[in-house]
Amino acid sequence: MPGFIQASPLQRIHSRFFADLEVWIKRDDMLHPVVSGNKFRKLKYSLPALSATGASTIVSMGGPWSNHLHALAYACKERGLSSIGLIRGLRKPSDPLTPTLQDCLAQGMKLQFVSRDDYRTLRDSDSYWRQILEFDLQGHSWLPEGGSSTLALRGVSEIVVEVQQALGGDPDFVICACGTGTTLAGIVAGLAGRGTAIGIAALANADFLNTKVNQLLEQAHYPNYTNFETVKEFDHGGFAKTTPALIEFCQEFEQETMIPLEPVYTGKMMYAVAQLCRQGRFSPQQKIVLLHTGGLQGRRGFTQT
Ligand SMILES: Cc1ncc(COP(=O)(O)O)c(C=O)c1O
Known part of the structure; x- marks a missing residue:
């Protein structure tokens, strides 16, 4: 596709929200000016x-x-x-x-x-x-x-290959925002049992996500990997809903890192990871890769950001 770059950059995040931790962001928002991210x-x-x-x-x-x-x-x-x-x-x-x-x-x-x-x-x-x-x-x-389709998993799984090449080894965690769960399933497929994938639900009532990931893996003929988890307490009231805390976080994070966020998916994921870091979920020895899934066109719906 014209205008598309071969592999998206993997960028180290230096932010007060992730102090002492090795956090990287896979900038899939930069893959293509229109067809970006996942x-x-x-x-x-x-x-x-x-x-x-x-x-x-x-x-x-x-x-x-x-x-x-x-x-x-x-x-x-x-x-x-x-x-x-x-x-x-x-x-x-x-x-x-x-x-x-x-x-x-x-x-x-x-x-x-x-x-x-x-x-x-x-x-x-x-x-x-x-x-x-x-x-x-x-x-x-x-x-x-x-x-969402079985072939979508194959495309998403290539993110993991690119990450492994850029890091020179396996990441300990790959974390992404979840809507249908397809992106998470593709990450799990790419990890092939190594490390842990974490999906942050961007919508309420996301109990279906684990089953959906398992179904997609099965339909696409991948093994039934279990090295993934979903986090559901950072939906901020539901799909496309925001809270003042989320909006404030996105603004602060953007000012600090110059990485653009939108509050529907990647903003919620980033906020959740900052909270998980505060809770001591990760250790400094671990390599944590966050996936920027693009969708920045959706920012036009949020005058606050
Ligand atoms: C920008 C963005 N990030 C993440 C997601 C969630 O992806 P999935 O539906 O594969 O869980 C979506 C929706 O598809 C999206 O538009």
Whole structure:
């Protein structure tokens, strides 16, 4: 893909929040100006595979600020594919489109707004999109929410290889934010039983995450690795919700390190890791790698940051 760099930088973080600890950040936010972070990794193999099956249009789903749809619209256009986004929540014609959806439209993605009930059903069924799609179904293929697919794990697992090469050995921890759990599953696949992956839930009621990671590993034919854990107490009230403490942390961290955060995923992950450090979860001998999963376009939804 034009404008994409081969391996994202692995940068040492010097911050008062991680004093005395060896903390690194894998800057996947720098992979590509539009298809950044875990989106690039997830689409790297899954999009060509869908295209190889003869699909000419990729149908997927997301919210009005979806990083996934934003990246997908661009990546599809690059590959000469059409795209359709099923958007959570019905909308009056007079309601303004978010900048994210305006970008999707500008990349040629067609948008269809669906009720929250339909959206929930789409999450649970890989075929429901066929029943509700208002467009012709010919040559259309489905990509689940967040780009979650077995091939996404392969793309994400390459992060670990890059980290090992840059560190000259295995990290003790690789930590990422979790929505669907696909990125965490890809990290676990890449670690292949060495070290520990930690997923920080960016949404409430995230008890499904461990099962989801196990399912994805199984479906993608990886061994049932158990060297991962999920942390659920730093959701700040739920998906895309923030607290003053989170916003203040993101601002302080950015000023100190010059590393840009957004408060939906990587900001919550960073905040959680700072708390875990305070609680003594890590020791100075350990190498801790945090994954910046991109999504900085979503900052436009937060005037405070
Ligand atoms: C920027 C960003 N980080 C992290 C995640 C969480 O990734 P996953 O859905 O693979 O758990 C997402 C959502 O997909 C995201 O957009």
